[in-house]
Amino acid sequence: MKGNEAFAEAAIRAGADGYFGYPITPQSEVMEYLMAEKPEERTGMVVLQAESEVAAINMVYGGAACGKRVLTSSSSPGISLKQEGISYIAGAELPCVILNVVRGGPGLGTIQPSQSDYFQSTKGGGHGDYRMIVLAPSSVQEMADFAGLGFDLAFKYRNPVLVLSDGAIGQMMEKVELEEQRPRFTEEEIIQNTPWATTGKPKTRERNIITSLDLDSGRQELHNIALQAKYKEIEKNETRYEAIQCDDADYLIVAYGTSARLSQKAIDILRAEGIKVGLLRPITLFPFPTEIISKLAGQVKGILTVEMSAGQMIEDVRLAVGCKVKVEHFGRMGGIIPSPTEVVEAMHKKIIGG
Amino acid sequence: MTKEEIRQPENLIYKKTDLMTDNTLSYCPGCGHGTAHRIVMEVLEEMGIQDKTIGIAPVGCSVLAYDFMNIDMQQAAHGRAPAVATAVKRLHPEKFVFTYQGDGDLAAIGTAETIHACNRGENIVIIFINNGIYGMTGGQMAPTTLPGMKSSTSPYGRDVHSMGNPLKITELIAQLPGTIYVTRQAVHTPGNVRKTKKAIRKAFENQKLNKGLSFVEIVSNCNSGWKMTPVKANEWMVENMFPFYPLGDIKVNED
Ligand SMILES: Cc1ncc(C[n+]2csc(CCOP(=O)(O)OP(=O)(O)O)c2C)c(N)n1
């Protein structure tokens, strides 16, 4: 299956109640697949093509506020438009899953894969102090897995979850194992699991209000403090990464998604040359695997981050490493995927020889 | 007679609906928002659908509508209420869903969301308060500001050549096949309040019958934004707003 299709199928199977989207390359297959699958007949899931990304994310807001499992997908320029809604969703503490199949920017840019939305994804993106849980798949299997995991995390923390993919993973075909169909929540389950949701006020409870507004600065600060405490909790519990050949490593590459895949090839070449290089692949970009990178920094002689951007994640790596070892970046921009040999060259030039 | 004596049950001919909370309204005295709120809530009470209704509040003076309406409510981003309501209704077809929006919300930043929700014929009710101005942010020009009308961003009066023409969004959306009931009302006199209430009732009855989108515009005042006393503002509204925004049904699709 294609990465985008695997994500769409996994969303149906994760018991999603609604998808709201707007076409943009390279992720349109998500909605195309969903429309073709007639999930309304399969599970009762609603799929709607909105008039814009702005409308789509606000539909997600409305659906999530009802305690429903809702999702959307887009690519970079569309995600920029969605930032307004994402900030409101974070402010109102609503659970949802958002897929960004990143393409090269800034502006209209290119439709080829890129990783240049890292800052936007991990540092807030919209207005206000907020964070999303950011999952970075590096395979079609993970595209599928992260739909369900995304919903689980989103509901556990009442927080938006972003799946940060790119055009390469969205478009590539791989074998994939899908989870069994999960039942959609019943009305009773929703009322029980999400007692805060707007499901219609019975006489027996106070009205439920979903809002991100509090005109009282004192209370607004308290709300912010509570959000920050939640993000700390997420950092404590949900940091995910993969450490490949790190045990004996003298050097380290830190890379996620597509960059991690090609870095692994680069490491094979370097190891064949007798240079022991390991790969640390963050799976969650927020929370960032700071601790393990800091630990590995005490072991290795240098770190290269490989990102299809001008170097964005490198800032988080440098924060984790402090001044322990040299950290350099290698990447290509504008939708170009670097080749493993380019990574090998960069490793020699910037880290080993430099 | 003391207040307590007057408030005896036998003297009561009219009381506040339980669907309005006891919170003090945040609106300026004389503003139409309060009356509009009350009649929407009265309709929900009379229809007995409090427990089945989800309201969407806008950005604008009525941003705090959920403080006053005793029902489940969501507060939407500026202009996005029709998109929010679309999803709520699609995911809860058996619930009653309405948006409550001002002209800046509905006819400026949210034009796209408004037109497309109407055009899709979402089975919801849109209540649209047209006071010809941005009240909350301090009386700036709205899409519905009249030609020559002064506002803080059209201090010499709206010049249609440089500032564009007022937008008759209600007439515009009446053209769309998705809307089945489009009407323009007012709440400045008891008679008009009754007519508006009837219109709102009809709108919710339409939703009950799965007919499609009902749109109730309420031409209202913004005495603060217009810099007039409440009485003067209502007089000005009758004289200037009603000729441009004539009251009455614009579209009634009975089938
Ligand atoms: C994205 C965004 N832009 C601007 C604002 C500022 N703003 C708040 S209320 C408002 C105008 C609302 O006017 P209207 O809808 O006519 O409602 P009224 O206050 O007159 O009832 C504006 C521009 C905002 N909150 N969000």
Ligand code: SF4
């Ligand atoms: S500013 Fe205008 S619209 Fe807002 S409450 Fe006052 S009178 Fe009403």
